[in-house]
Amino acid sequence: MARVDRIAEPWGTRTPYGPGESWPVRVDTHLAPGLDESDVDEWVQSASILHSNGDAMDIAVKDGRIVGVRGRGEDRVNHGRLGPKDLYGWQANSSPDRLTKPLIRRDGKLVETDWDTAMDAVAGRTKELLAERGASAVGFYTSGQLFLEEYYTLGLIAHGGIGTNHVDGNTRLCTATAAAALKQSFASDGQPGSYTDIDHADVICLYGHNMAETQTVLWTRILDRLAGPNPPAIVAVDPRQTPVADHSTVHLAPLPGTNVMLMNALLKEILDHDWVDHDYVNAHAVGFAELEKMLADVSVDRAAEVCDVPAGDLREAARLIGTSQRLLSTVLQGFYQSHQATSAAVQVNNIHILRGMLGRPGCGVLQMNGQPTAQNTREAGADGDLPAFRNWANDAHIEDLAKVWNIDPMEIPHYTAPTHAMQMMRYIEDGSLRFLYVTATNPAVSMPELARMRSILSQDRLFLVVQDIFLSETAQLANVVLPAATWGEKTGTFTNVDRTVHLSEKAVDPPGGARPDLDILIDYAHRLDLRDKDGQPLVKWSTPEEAFEGWKECTRGRPCDYTGITYGKLRGGSGIQWPCNEDNPDGSEHIYVDGTFWSAPDYCENYGKDMVTGAPLEPTEYRALNPDAKAIIKAGEYLPPHETTSEEFPFHLITGRTLYHFHTRTKTARAPQLQDAAPEVWVEASAGDAARHGWSEGDLLRITTPRGEVRARLRVAGIRDGVLFLPFHYGYWDTPGGDEPAEHGRAANELTLTDWDPVSKQPIFKTAAAAATRVASSQGQAAPAPTTTASRPVGTSVPPTHGDDTAVTDENLRDPEGAR
Amino acid sequence: MTVIQTLRSLHGNKVGTAIEELHRIENDLAAALLHLSDRHKADHEIHHVARDIAGWSQEHVRRLAEVGADYDLTLDPEPEDESKLLARLTQKGAELVGRFHEPALLLLGDLRHLHRMAAGASLDWEVLAQTAQAMKDRELLGVAEECHPQTLRQLRWANAKVKEISAQVMVTG
Numbered sequence: 001m002a003r004v005d006r007i008a009e010p011w012g013t014r015t016p017y018g019p020g021e022s023w024p025v026r027v028d029t030h031l032a033p034g035l036d037e038s039d040v041d042e043w044v045q046s047a048s049i050l051h052s053n054g055d056a057m058d059i060a061v062k063d064g065r066i067v068g069v070r071g072r073g074e075d076r077v078n079h080g081r082l083g084p085k086d087l088y089g090w091q092a093n094s095s096p097d098r099l100t101k102p103l104i105r106r107d108g109k110l111v112e113t114d115w116d117t118a119m120d121a122v123a124g125r126t127k128e129l130l131a132e133r134g135a136s137a138v139g140f141y142t143s144g145q146l147f148l149e150e151y152y153t154l155g156l157i158a159h160g161g162i163g164t165n166h167v168d169g170n171t172r173l174c175t176a177t178a179a180a181a182l183k184q185s186f187a188s189d190g191q192p193g194s195y196t197d198i199d200h201a202d203v204i205c206l207y208g209h210n211m212a213e214t215q216t217v218l219w220t221r222i223l224d225r226l227a228g229p230n231p232p233a234i235v236a237v238d239p240r241q242t243p244v245a246d247h248s249t250v251h252l253a254p255l256p257g258t259n260v261m262l263m264n265a266l267l268k269e270i271l272d273h274d275w276v277d278h279d280y281v282n283a284h285a286v287g288f289a290e291l292e293k294m295l296a297d298v299s300v301d302r303a304a305e306v307c308d309v310p311a312g313d314l315r316e317a318a319r320l321i322g323t324s325q326r327l328l329s330t331v332l333q334g335f336y337q338s339h340q341a342t343s344a345a346v347q348v349n350n351i352h353i354l355r356g357m358l359g360r361p362g363c364g365v366l367q368m369n370g371q372p373t374a375q376n377t378r379e380a381g382a383d384g385d386l387p388a389f390r391n392w393a394n395d396a397h398i399e400d401l402a403k404v405w406n407i408d409p410m411e412i413p414h415y416t417a418p419t420h421a422m423q424m425m426r427y428i429e430d431g432s433l434r435f436l437y438v439t440a441t442n443p444a445v446s447m448p449e450l451a452r453m454r455s456i457l458s459q460d461r462l463f464l465v466v467q468d469i470f471l472s473e474t475a476q477l478a479n480v481v482l483p484a485a486t487w488g489e490k491t492g493t494f495t496n497v498d499r500t501v502h503l504s505e506k507a508v509d510p511p512g513g514a515r516p517d518l519d520i521l522i523d524y525a526h527r528l529d530l531r532d533k534d535g536q537p538l539v540k541w542s543t544p545e546e547a548f549e550g551w552k553e554c555t556r557g558r559p560c561d562y563t564g565i566t567y568g569k570l571r572g573g574s575g576i577q578w579p580c581n582e583d584n585p586d587g588s589e590h591i592y593v594d595g596t597f598w599s600a601p602d603y604c605e606n607y608g609k610d611m612v613t614g615a616p617l618e619p620t621e622y623r624a625l626n627p628d629a630k631a632i633i634k635a636g637e638y639l640p641p642h643e644t645t646s647e648e649f650p651f652h653l654i655t656g657r658t659l660y661h662f663h664t665r666t667k668t669a670r671a672p673q674l675q676d677a678a679p680e681v682w683v684e685a686s687a688g689d690a691a692r693h694g695w696s697e698g699d700l701l702r703i704t705t706p707r708g709e710v711r712a713r714l715r716v717a718g719i720r721d722g723v724l725f726l727p728f729h730y731g732y733w734d735t736p737g738g739d740e741p742a743e744h745g746r747a748a749n750e751l752t753l754t755d756w757d758p759v760s761k762q763p764i765f766k767t768a769a770a771a772a773t774r775v776a777s778s779q780g781q782a783a784p785a786p787t788t789t790a791s792r793p794v795g796t797s798v799p800p801t802h803g804d805d806t807a808v809t810d811e812n813l814r815d816p817e818g819a820r
Numbered sequence: 821m822t823v824i825q826t827l828r829s830l831h832g833n834k835v836g837t838a839i840e841e842l843h844r845i846e847n848d849l850a851a852a853l854l855h856l857s858d859r860h861k862a863d864h865e866i867h868h869v870a871r872d873i874a875g876w877s878q879e880h881v882r883r884l885a886e887v888g889a890d891y892d893l894t895l896d897p898e899p900e901d902e903s904k905l906l907a908r909l910t911q912k913g914a915e916l917v918g919r920f921h922e923p924a925l926l927l928l929g930d931l932r933h934l935h936r937m938a939a940g941a942s943l944d945w946e947v948l949a950q951t952a953q954a955m956k957d958r959e960l961l962g963v964a965e966e967c968h969p970q971t972l973r974q975l976r977w978a979n980a981k982v983k984e985i986s987a988q989v990m991v992t993g
Binding site: 133426432755 | 862865869871872873923924976977979980981983984988989991992
């Protein structure tokens with residue numbers, strides 16, 4: 001057994017393995033200081049909630065409190081490993097500033113109240129607005145961190161009960177493009193890839209995906225392949241020198257706003273060298289001729305110029321991809337949060353279609369998720385889509401859903417695409433949406449252009465409900481705050497990006513009067529007296545397991561078929577991949593096997609959209625395009641970004657994450673080891689840019705865009721020239737300002753612009769122009785940025801990031817028996 | 821004289837008029853899109869996408885000027901610049917503002933107007949393509965085949981946006 005400081009060594013000890021072998025088990029355990037496994041009263045099954053990987057774990061309970069976590073060695077996802085956020089993040093549950101009583105605004109101030117008063121106010125205002133202005137005045141903005149059962153219930157209440165089209169999740173900010181890209185290429189959401197593809201792949205491409213920091217355990221799997229015999233080649237596309245880039249065979253570091261150009265150059269090379277599986281394309285895809293036509297004008301040299309990437313590197317990357325035998329691609333925010341997001345992500349799908357690399361071991365695409373339960377937000381209809389990948393533009397699907405819910409089909413709004421979060425904010429701004437119910441998310445820090453966002457959310461005519469576990473920046477603006485239970489305090493299921501469903505059970509009671517989100521939502525439905533067409537209560541369940549059984553019926557025969565899964569089956573053992581039904585009782589490692597897709601016109605979730613305008617295809621157009629359920633190759637024309645650099649704003653600004661924090665730090669800042677590793681905002685610039693401007697490590701910079709300013713200390717890092725990076729985790733709840741800057745901004749979103757991809761409606765966080773000036777010199781102080789990650793310093797010596805004694809974690813290498 | 825040249829000289833006037841008319845309409849369409857973009861800056865998607873796809877119409881103007889030369893037309897290949905276009909449209913804009921009080925209604929009105937303009941342009945491309953086929957004018961046909969799909973995309977976008985916002989505008993308002 002090894003004892004490792006996992007702040008200093010986030011990925012832990014190597015367990016090398018070769019292609020086709022099973023990834024060795026390594027069980028990671030972290031307990032409160034002074035405790036060992038024999039002190040633990042009970043281990044309660046769960047999975048990680050602080051990132052999207054879906055790592056299975058058991059929660060250690062002693063005297064009714066959570067005291068640690070241990071990875072589940074038998075689980076297919078993590079084979080026992082846990083990342084730093086899971087090892088230390090559980091401490092936030094028992095933070096003394098948890099919300100324990102409902103709050104209501106009286107005379108401009110939030111004061112404590114009882115549940116009845118709070119819920120009557122929430123339901124009362126909903127009813128008033130429904131009577132006065134109709135369902136379009138009511139909206140819901142949820143999360144990627146609740147449980148499946150909660151999303152399904154929320155979707156039912158909003159779509160089936162209230163009848164509003166205004167339902168979305170903060171998944172809009174992180175995975176909307178994943179869903180959109182899959183719908184464009186395969187006419188349905190659902191990931192073609194599987195994590196086990198890492199065990200087989202000979203080439204792995206990571207497009208705008210710093211996996212080492214966003215999904216640490218998945219990256220550990222790749223590191224173990226790289227340390228073993230016959231390792232895969234890695235292609236990294238990222239403007240920063242990330243740990244992924246450090247391990248790459250080819251690293252392409254394009255200028256922000258040029259992803260489609262880069263992808264088209266790769267595709268052009270693949271076509272020119274005829275690295276195309278023509279039999280596969282002829283049998284299983286439409287749209288090849290359009291792609292050929294579009295690429296006719298593309299040249300690698302021109303792309304090299306526009307992207308500012310060496311042409312030779314583009315050609316070498318294309319060669320690796322084009323000659324691979326088993327190709328795995330993953331895509332994340334570098335593509336999703338850039339302009340032309342969907343178009344770029346779709347080109348990755350196109351590579352796999354052209355090469356026939358889908359639906360078999362080692363051949364997959366993972367259009368990644370950023371949040372632990374984002375897949376469920378999408379599946380269950382809490383992102384506005386209809387549950388179980390039903391098609392809002394297909395009347396037969398609406399009728400079918402109405403049957404499941406026992407309501408009139410007219411009750412389900414389906415006259416247009418669901419309203420996305422950015423548009424909801426616009427409707428609040430113009431005064432037509434007057435009630436917003438926010439669950440488990442913090443738009444006052446996470447949305448773009450925060451000055452605008454604060455002005456929208458603090459309007460008097462808006463009734464804002466915030467259901468959360470801490471008094472976030474957004475909660476401070478609310479009319480009513482509802483204290484929720486979180487992970488470890490309630491039961492439910494959730495699904496990760498490779499379709500693996502896990503059960504997370506209640507380990508301890510929530511603090512004070514905090515209640516599970518599901519209970520609060522059902523209470524709300526009852527107070528609204530929502531009923532089905534027989535006069536029975538619309539929401540027919542009161543426990544998570546009953547809700548799950550209801551959900552299963554809703555998924556019957558749909559792509560995300562859960563009918564073969566029960567809570568009982570999820571207890572013990574490994575998580576299970578959907579579709580899981582009579583035909584696939586143990587779940588499905590791959591979908592799209594043998595080129596069969598879910599894209600038949602009568603079955604598919606979506607008919608697709610215009611890649612530039614975002615206008616939906618009409619059903620008849622789709623039927624003509626793809627009558628026989630094939631994959632759809634969609635070409636993407638390059639458009640220059642809307643905001644470009646200028647003399648006044650000479651830098652490209654991108655925002656992103658660090659390994660040690662999640663979102664707006666509501667939990668991770670309350671775990672001392674994580675907070676200490678990355679305590680304060682910083683800004684990254686290249687050594688070249690620093691030298692040109694006479695800046696050095698630790699200097700205090702003022703970064704501005706037309707939207708606002710942020711002050712941050714400089715980390716001279718391995719980012720490409722001309723680009724600044726700001727981490728987006730740092731808001732104001734732990735500053736004197738509370739919900740806004742007291743003096744100078746520190747939230748990256750003070751600077752970002754309001755603009756989104758017209759197809760996925762995902763806001764653009766990685767294409768903005770900024771200026772930077774020095775306001776104070778470092779005085780010998782280094783930037784508060786980790787040295788273990790992409791923010792690693794270059795050219796200067798900075799004390800290395802490490803944890804204290806409390807960060808020491810046990811790593812137990814076990815015989816691989818038992819892990820799938 | 822080749823067959824095409826003969827046909828061009830025989831029917832040149834009518835075809836030339838059609839090209840000239842479409843050249844004007846595409847200029848107007850670009851103007852309408854840029855105007856829409858400017859007037860609805862707070863509706864960010866409208867603002868950005870309208871600007872992106874105005875570029876298509878501006879390109880169509882260039883292509884039509886090029887092919888117009890074969891029909892002895894002297895058309896300006898440069899799309900009219902924004903200030904000139906906007907000045908021309910101020911009056912129209914003022915009319916619309918006068919009619920509607922709420923900006924959302926104004927947006928709906930502007931999109932309906934755009935839809936009709938794009939539909940008109942689409943029909944004219946149809947006529948030009950049919951003519952080009954009859955005259956076996958490959959060059960003209962090629963221009964129509966490349967440009968017309970983009971006009972249809974502009975049309976579908978206007979339609980989709982009308983669909984998207986009308987319920988919110990009309991019911992909730």
